[in-house]
Amino acid sequence: MSKTVLTGFSIAFLLFSSSFAIEGFRPVKAKNGMVVCGEPIACNVGLQVLKEGGNAVDASVAVAFTLAVTYPNAGNLGGGGFMIFRNAANNIFALDYREKAPIAASRDMYLDSSGTVIDKASTLGYRAAGVPGTVAGLWEAHKKFGRLKWKRLLAPAIKLAETGFVIDAFQAAALQSATEDFNKFSSSKTIFTKKGEPFKTGDRLVQKDLSKTLKRIAKKGAAGFYYGKTAGRIALDMQHNGGLITEEDLHRYKPVWREAIEGTYRGYTFYSMPPPSSGGIVLSEILNTLELFEVSKMDINSSAQIRLWVEIERQAYADRAQWLGDPDFVENPQARLISKKYAKTIKQSLHYFSAGCSDSIKVKPIRGRESDQTTHFSITDRWGNAVSNTFTLNGNYGSRAVAEGTGVLLNNEMDDFSIKPGFPNSYGLVGTVANSITSEKRMLSSMTPTIITKNDSLFLVIGGPGGSKIITTVAQVISNVIDHKMNIRQAIENPRFHHQWKPDVIFMERERFSKDTRNNLENSGYKLEYKTYMGYAQGILFNKKTKTYSGWSDPRSDGKAAGY
Ligand code: GLY
Numbered sequence: 171m172s173k174t175v176l177t178g179f180s181i182a183f184l185l186f187s188s189s190f191a192i193e194g195f196r197p198v199k200a201k202n203g204m205v206v207c208g209e210p211i212a213c214n215v216g217l218q219v220l221k222e223g224g225n226a227v228d229a230s231v232a233v234a235f236t237l238a239v240t241y242p243n244a245g246n247l248g249g250g251g252f253m254i255f256r257n258a259a260n261n262i263f264a265l266d267y268r269e270k271a272p273i274a275a276s277r278d279m280y281l282d283s284s285g286t287v288i289d290k291a292s293t294l295g296y297r298a299a300g301v302p303g304t305v306a307g308l309w310e311a312h313k314k315f316g317r318l319k320w321k322r323l324l325a326p327a328i329k330l331a332e333t334g335f336v337i338d339a340f341q342a343a344a345l346q347s348a349t350e351d352f353n354k355f356s357s358s359k360t361i362f363t364k365k366g367e368p369f370k371t372g373d374r375l376v377q378k379d380l381s382k383t384l385k386r387i388a389k390k391g392a393a394g395f396y397y398g399k400t401a402g403r404i405a406l407d408m409q410h411n412g413g414l415i416t417e418e419d420l421h422r423y424k425p426v427w428r429e430a431i432e433g434t435y436r437g438y439t440f441y442s443m444p445p446p447s448s449g450g451i452v453l454s455e456i457l458n459t460l461e462l463f464e465v466s467k468m469d470i471n472s473s474a475q476i477r478l479w480v481e482i483e484r485q486a487y488a489d490r491a492q493w494l495g496d497p498d499f500v501e502n503p504q505a506r507l508i509s510k511k512y513a514k515t516i517k518q519s520l521h522y523f524s525a526g527c528s529d530s531i532k533v534k535p536i537r538g539r540e541s542d543q544t545t546h547f548s549i550t551d552r553w554g555n556a557v558s559n560t561f562t563l564n565g566n567y568g569s570r571a572v573a574e575g576t577g578v579l580l581n582n583e584m585d586d587f588s589i590k591p592g593f594p595n596s597y598g599l600v601g602t603v604a605n606s607i608t609s610e611k612r613m614l615s616s617m618t619p620t621i622i623t624k625n626d627s628l629f630l631v632i633g634g635p636g637g638s639k640i641i642t643t644v645a646q647v648i649s650n651v652i653d654h655k656m657n658i659r660q661a662i663e664n665p666r667f668h669h670q671w672k673p674d675v676i677f678m679e680r681e682r683f684s685k686d687t688r689n690n691l692e693n694s695g696y697k698l699e700y701k702t703y704m705g706y707a708q709g710i711l712f713n714k715k716t717k718t719y720s721g722w723s724d725p726r727s728d729g730k731a732a733g734y
Pocket residue numbers: 540541544562563564565586614615616617637638
């Protein structure tokens with residue numbers, strides 16, 4: 171046999187022999203650091219910061235400010251969020267920079283005199299905005315953990331706002347969908363439309379006022395937003411347009427370091443966000459209960475697996491609605507809900523042979539809603555520090571109102587409060603008095619930035635947008651990795667399903683589950699509802715043996731994973 175033939179045989183053998191495994195569905199791999207985020211320009215900015223010697227927090231600051239420019243749908247200065255930070259010594263920090271209700275806010279502020287919810291009052295325009303927390307949060311994280319100069323980290327965002335960036339198809343479609351609303355506010359119309367007409371792919375989005383605001387923040391830190399010109403302009407525009415936020419509200423805003431929710435899942439330790447996010451508690455309930463079953467022996471995406479998850483989620487989301495709210499105002503029964511003992515109680519009450527019934531779980535609901543237009547980034551650096559950060563304006567472009575002269579899009583996060591008893595929203599989420607509006611209270615969230623370790627070594631950094639579906643998205647990725655031994659790309663790309671107690675339906679991604687699975691579920695009494703996609707996870711796995719990061723940005727959206 172000639173040498174060439176032999177070589178051909180050898181290659182064929184190597185490729186097809188099971189002893190030589192080339193990893194399929196390859197994620198992005200890197201040794202020194204990784205940025206996974208929902209928008210490619212911001213991802214590149216973060217990577218450059220890492221390469222210049224910045225740590226994961228530095229890169230987070232640069233990515234977040236850039237997203238405020240290049241991804242105005244959810245990236246923001248005028249919103250809020252949560253960050254979980256793990257340093258290389260395995261210390262965990264949880265930063266709450268969630269928005270707060272303005273001082274003048276009150277429980278029934280979105281109801282008319284007959285007690286009816288005023289259409290769009292909590293979603294559109296100035297009155298829908300909570301006091302923003304993002305700038306204070308990023309400033310706080312940088313003060314405590316940053317290495318590079320604050321000004322350096324804001325420089326890319328300032329430039330992108332000043333000279334503009336080319337609008338891609340994704341951004342063009344999103345801007346178009348909001349153009350009618352932008353036209354209701356002269357400040358928004360000037361920036362986010364072309365004289366009232368929607369921007370198109372290839373146009374340039376220039377945000378001069380935003381670049382000036384960013385320059386003030388670069389120079390003065392958080393004071394460049396919460397005091398002086400920026401604060402004055404926000405307050406004045408609020409006053410002119412029926413909003414409630416005053417300069418005093420802005421002066422009083424403080425981010426809060428909280429104790430992360432800590433739990434274990436099959437020998438791994440997870441850290442996630444405590445209230446005012448429901449993420450960590452609901453995630454704990456789901457994982458603690460799931461751990462009582464041999465999930466790895468179940469066929470993934472089978473009706474048996476989905477039924478188990480759904481019954482667990484039903485109880486976890488009912489607890490969310492019943493109990494959770496801002497811990498500075500209400501007592502959350504956190505210790506009980508996240509205990510392994512409580513998971514055993516849930517296990518005993520689960521339905522195994524037919525669909526459970528949400529009405530059999532008694533909760534006195536209040537209306538509350540959550541949008542899925544949030545954004546998440548996961549970042550790791552060469553030292554082993556890791557950031558999992560989710561932040562938001564709530565709806566796509568928040569309240570759609572830009573504070574005149576600042577370029578700052580205001581959030582519509584007030585809509586995350588429970589507004590009225592017994593009135594389910596478009597997402598069907600309901601809550602109780604624990605999440606009712608009170609002056610200076612933080613509204614309940616589902617954001618679930620999460621970090622997982624194994625034997626004190628970094629394992630997984632995960633999170634994503636998706637409104638109420640964030641928590642189940644994160645839980646499913648975690649189980650896919652730990653129980654089903656998927657790599658980060660497979661775990662993120664796997665089809666998703668979701669149940670949130672009310673409405674009593676299983677949401678499933680369309681065309682992604684077999685007919686058998688769907689028939690089995692329906693024959694067991696479940697109602698199915700189809701969605702094009704659910705959640706965009708952004709994750710990084712760390713392989714301790716090879717000291718390699720694997721990252722993947724959910725193909726359900728337009729993000730990017732990049733490392734070096
Ligand atoms: N606004 C979405 C959330 O906080 O969960």
